[in-house]
Amino acid sequence: MxxxxxxxxxxxxxxxxxxxxxxxxxxxxxxxxxxxxxxxxxxxxxxxxxxxxxxxxxxxxxxxxxxxxxxxxxxxxxxxxRVVPFEIAQKCIHLAAEKQMHIQVYQDDVLYSAVDNEQVRAYSKEVGVGYEIEPDLLKLAKNGFMKLLFIDEPEALAPVQEELQAVLGDEACIEKSKLRYLEVTHPExxxxxxxxxxxxxxxxxxxxxxxxxxxxxxxxxxxxxxxxxxxxxxxxxxxxxxxxxxxxxxxxxxxxxxxxxxxxxxxxxxxxxx
Missing domain, CATH: 3.40.50.1000 (HAD superfamily/HAD-like)
Known part of the structure; x- marks a missing residue:
């Protein structure tokens, strides 16, 4: 049973x-x-x-x-x-900026985005939670994130996932949760x-x-x-x-x-x- x-x-x-x-x-x-x-x-x-x-x-x-x-x-x-340490969050945030890709973060049960855009608004509506805008995500990163989420088209996320896995290795858990969602969390x-x-x-x-x-x-x-x-x-x-x-x-x-x-x-x- x-x-x-x-x-x-x-x-x-x-x-x-x-x-x-x-x-x-x-x-x-x-x-x-x-x-x-x-x-x-x-x-x-x-x-x-x-x-x-x-x-x-x-x-x-x-x-x-x-x-x-x-x-x-x-x-x-x-x-x-298990929170994502600053060093890992920093690499993710910098990569998102380099690729001009949306990234959102989670801290103290609050969803944060650096900009108020279509991606975070659609996500907020889908899961039924609000969000806050914080232009300086690195400032928040010092206290650790529960996770970071990249949102983009599958063909854009694939090379980002490969790059993150190459750079971070076993220092983080990097997984697709939906076609347009790539999530980064603590390795455990x-x-x-x-x-x-x-x-x-x-x-x-x-x-x-x-x-x-x-x-x-x-x-x-x-x-x-x-x-x-x-x-x-x-x-x-x-x-x-x-x-x-x-x-x-x-x-x-x-x-x-x-x-x-x-x-x-x-x-x-x-x-x-x-």
Missing amino acids: YKMIAIDLDGTLLTDELTVTTDTMTAIRESMEHGVVVTIATGRMYPSAQRIALELGLDAPMITYQGAMIKSATSGEVLRE ANKGSALKFLAEHLGIDSSEVIGIGDNHNDTDLVKAAGFGIAMGNAVDELKELADYTSLSNNEEGVLHVLNKFILEPRTAAVDSGQ
Whole structure:
């Protein structure tokens, strides 16, 4: 019996309309009633994830900022935090300026951009959070960022990702979370390491954990879970390493997983008197 499930948000739990279906909400709550820990593992900032967690009634600590922060949706208690040091942030900010590419940063649960442009406005609307303008991002960098996010077209991001990986190596975690999003976090800030930490904190063995996602930044999540699941709409690379492929996010793929691997086995166990 699986005791914990960690679910990505965009492209996984959320439909393309950024909603959670009623049946999926019901299945999540039923799973929790059976004692299963249901949590979110997202690249989104904490305030954005918290809003969804509270709507679902989740009470477990959440994995946010790609794993840089594990924080309770209800109490606000921080269990783990990994910030990007100044030297890494400085290199990213300088590279963004050189490439004339939008970059935004996250500090103290606030989203900052150096300029008020189309990219940050669209992002703010999509995830339901506000933002602040700070022309001097390097000034903020001295106190560390939870993550930095480059936003541009895929063909523009590809060479930037290669350059960052060549320059930073294992000093940072550099991952695509969407076609137009390239994220930079602390090297220990990925969904996989965060999932392992949280499971251990809760006294749950990794073999009893399900991890489900759809994109490149979910690779470590799927690998770290005892049972890793890719959505039907997931990138091919994730499907290849996953233990199982579900339906797409628009076909209630998370609901399918909850029913097949959590709720139905428990119902069968009750019926058999176990």
